[in-house]
Amino acid sequence: MTVTTRFAPSPTGYLHIGGVRTALYSWLYARQHGGRFILRIEDTDLERSTPESVNAILEGMAWLGLDYDQGPFYQTQRFDRYRDVIQQLLAQGDAYYCYCSKEELEQLRSEQLARKEKPRYDGKCRDQETANDDRSPVVRFKNPKTGVVTFNDAVKGPITVSNQELDDLIIARGDGTPTYNLTVVVDDWDMGVTHVIRGDDHINNTPRQINILSALGAKPPVYAHVPMILGADGARLSKRHGAVSVLQYREQGFLPEALLNYLVRLGWSHGDQEIFTLDELVEKFRLETVNAAPSAFNPEKLVWVNHQHIMTAAPEHVARHLRPYLEQRGIDPEAGPDLKAVVLLLRERSKTLIEMAEGSRYFYQEFEDYDAKAAQKNFKGEAAQVLATLAKQFAELTDWQADALHQVVIDTSETLELKLGKVAQPLRVALTGTGQSPSIDATLALLGRDKTLSRIDRALAFIQQMGKAKS
RNA sequence: GUCCCCAUCGUCUAGCGGUCCAGGACUCCGCCCUUUCACGGCGGCAACGGGGGUUCGAACCCCCCUGGGGACGCCA
Numbered sequence: 001m002t003v004t005t006r007f008a009p010s011p012t013g014y015l016h017i018g019g020v021r022t023a024l025y026s027w028l029y030a031r032q033h034g035g036r037f038i039l040r041i042e043d044t045d046l047e048r049s050t051p052e053s054v055n056a057i058l059e060g061m062a063w064l065g066l067d068y069d070q071g072p073f074y075q076t077q078r079f080d081r082y083r084d085v086i087q088q089l090l091a092q093g094d095a096y097y098c099y100c101s102k103e104e105l106e107q108l109r110s111e112q113l114a115r116k117e118k119p120r121y122d123g124k125c126r127d128q129e130t131a132n133d134d135r136s137p138v139v140r141f142k143n144p145k146t147g148v149v150t151f152n153d154a155v156k157g158p159i160t161v162s163n164q165e166l167d168d169l170i171i172a173r174g175d176g177t178p179t180y181n182l183t184v185v186v187d188d189w190d191m192g193v194t195h196v197i198r199g200d201d202h203i204n205n206t207p208r209q210i211n212i213l214s215a216l217g218a219k220p221p222v223y224a225h226v227p228m229i230l231g232a233d234g235a236r237l238s239k240r241h242g243a244v245s246v247l248q249y250r251e252q253g254f255l256p257e258a259l260l261n262y263l264v265r266l267g268w269s270h271g272d273q274e275i276f277t278l279d280e281l282v283e284k285f286r287l288e289t290v291n292a293a294p295s296a297f298n299p300e301k302l303v304w305v306n307h308q309h310i311m312t313a314a315p316e317h318v319a320r321h322l323r324p325y326l327e328q329r330g331i332d333p334e335a336g337p338d339l340k341a342v343v344l345l346l347r348e349r350s351k352t353l354i355e356m357a358e359g360s361r362y363f364y365q366e367f368e369d370y371d372a373k374a375a376q377k378n379f380k381g382e383a384a385q386v387l388a389t390l391a392k393q394f395a396e397l398t399d400w401q402a403d404a405l406h407q408v409v410i411d412t413s414e415t416l417e418l419k420l421g422k423v424a425q426p427l428r429v430a431l432t433g434t435g436q437s438p439s440i441d442a443t444l445a446l447l448g449r450d451k452t453l454s455r456i457d458r459a460l461a462f463i464q465q466m467g468k469a470k471s
Numbered sequence: 472g473u474c475c476c477c478a479u480c481g482u483c484u485a486g487c488g489g490u491c492c493a494g495g496a497c498u499c500c501g502c503c504c505u506u507u508c509a510c511g512g513c514g515g516c517a518a519c520g521g522g523g524g525u526u527c528g529a530a531c532c533c534c535c536c537u538g539g540g541g542a543c544g545c546c547a
Contacts (some may be wrong), residue, residue, distance in 0.1 A: 008547090010546080012547075013547080042547060044546090045546055046547065047504065047546090048546070051533090069504090099547095102545075105544090105545090109544095110533075112473095112481090113472070113473095114472095115472090116473075118474060119472095119543060120473095120543070138545055156476065156477090161474080162474090165473085165474055165545090170544085172545085174545060179545070179546085179547085180547045181547090182547070188500095199541095200475095200476065200477090200540090201540095201541055201542070201547095202547090203475060203476065203541075203542095204474080204476095204541075204542040205542080205547090207475095211545095227476085227540085227541095228540070228541075230539090232481090232482080234539065235539090236540070236541085263485095265483065265484080266483065266484095267483085267484095268484095269484055269485070269495095271484075271485075271494095272484090272494080272495045273495095273496095274483090274484095274495085274497090276494055292476075292477060293478065293480095294477070294538095294539085294541090295482085295484090296482060298481095298483065298497070298498085299480050300497060300498060301482075301483065301498080302497095303497090304496085304498090305497090307510095311510080344508095345543075347510090348508095348509055348510040349508060349509040349510075350509090359508095363506095370486085374507095396485035397539085409506080413506090420506045421501065421506050423506075424506035424507070425506070425507065427506095428506080428507060428508095434507090434508090435507060435508080436507050436508035436509080437507070437508070438507095438509080439505095439506080439508095440506065
């Protein structure tokens with residue numbers, strides 16, 4: 001049987017970072033076994049499912065590059081199939097109509113809670129026909145009353161639950177629509193899912209699902225319940241911890257493979273290796289060695305991982321991802337040096353694509369103002385003389401290359417008998433408007449002669465005005 | 472409350488009975504490199520939750536406690 005995994009989110013919000021990790025594990029497992037990966041949208045909750053959420057999921061998956069071989073399937077399009085299964089269960093005596101009202105159930109629950117018992121349906125309608133035409137009945141699955149359910153979880157190990165802990169769960173609502181525990185079972189079965197990889201908040205559902213499966217005469221898949229991701233305070237990761245939607249990470253300038261790399265290491269490791277390409281992960285990832293313990297999300301390490309990827313990825317790849325952030329900021333990548341070269345220059349000092357986009361600005365457009373502190377510190381003393389000297393030589397330079405430019409800077413500092421910093425810093429501020437940039441020769445080389453000369457002119461004018469303002 | 476899951480530095484983790492007075496990574500702090508900012512290099516701080524067993528020997532196995540998380544919906 002070909003390995004088949006799936007990711008089955010419900011479209012009731014954004015694509016959660018925790019969901020992404022289980023999707024990644026599922027995707028990796030399928031890919032490394034030459035299997036299939038399915039995307040299924042669990043939208044049976046008509047009240048809460050929205051098309052916007054569906055789009056967010058699809059867009060998130062596309063951005064991450066987690067491609068699926070089948071789907072997206074929508075459960076709302078499979079209602080006929082679920083209805084058939086429910087009828088079958090009813091017919092064979094494994095399910096029954098329940099006429100208990102919500103109020104009755106609520107009362108039962110509070111009584112049980114008062115008695116410090118686990119709230120569960122008491123099976124009132126299980127054996128007696130209490131048909132009541134005034135209300136539309138739900139359908140309940142007839143869970144075995146005795147025995148235990150055991151399964152060997154691929155990450156948690158063997159888990160056993162007594163059937164006495166399980167009640168008769170609702171598989172069809174009063175309006176006839178199916179509920180989650182029925183639809184997952186039917187879908188995973190129909191779609192030939194061999195490995196169900198999901199959050200461990202589903203552990204408690206698993207025995208019920210296995211019981212339904214066996215009532216249907218189907219063999220259960222392998223289950224792998226991966227632990228939840230926690231926030232810094234140890235509570236389940238949620239909105240109040242900051243960004244939890246994948247798309248927010250895209251907005252913040254993360255590379256998709258970096259996010260994935262960070263997420264895979266949350267609960268899994270391969271020796272001391274921290275940085276993985278996607279291909280390496282497909283090769284090295286092992287479901288069986290995923291930790292059973294939950295782990296906390298650490299944004300600082302994510303930033304570090306992102307930086308590592310920015311530094312090591314192919315420059316054209318980074319450039320391609322950088323473009324949207326440039327456009328967002330009104331920076332035209334055609335109005336200056338080749339983007340790849342800029343990436344090469346900036347990648348060691350850009351932890352995110354946002355930082356890189358901001359840092360590349362002066363290559364493509366004129367900056368508004370000089371950084372006040374930088375100007376004050378560096379546009380004084382012999383700065384004007386330095387800049388004028390440099391400008392003269394730059395104008396005459398035949399070979400506009402980093403080495404030659406470097407030599408000009410050195411020569412100038414020697415002729416004027418100034419320390420290198422006294423030459424390079426004023427020039428840096430003149431060219432970039434700020435006190436920090438990549439090495440001055442590389443910056444000059446990429447900026448080109450025209451922009452260099454015009455910016456030195458501008459700086460000279462600015463310095464003159466500063467002088468006037470003072471006197 | 473009941474049931475289920477979990478437990479090594481602040482965080483992510485290595486460790487799978489002796490080679491561990493516990494290794495790596497992030498963060499933080501020093502130093503070095505350096506024309507700025509970075510990258511990088513070197514060094515430092517920092518952990519086996521507690522108690523019982525088992526064993527010649529336990530971070531590793533078992534039990535209890537404690538702590539954390541999850542489930543208990545006509546949500547998924």
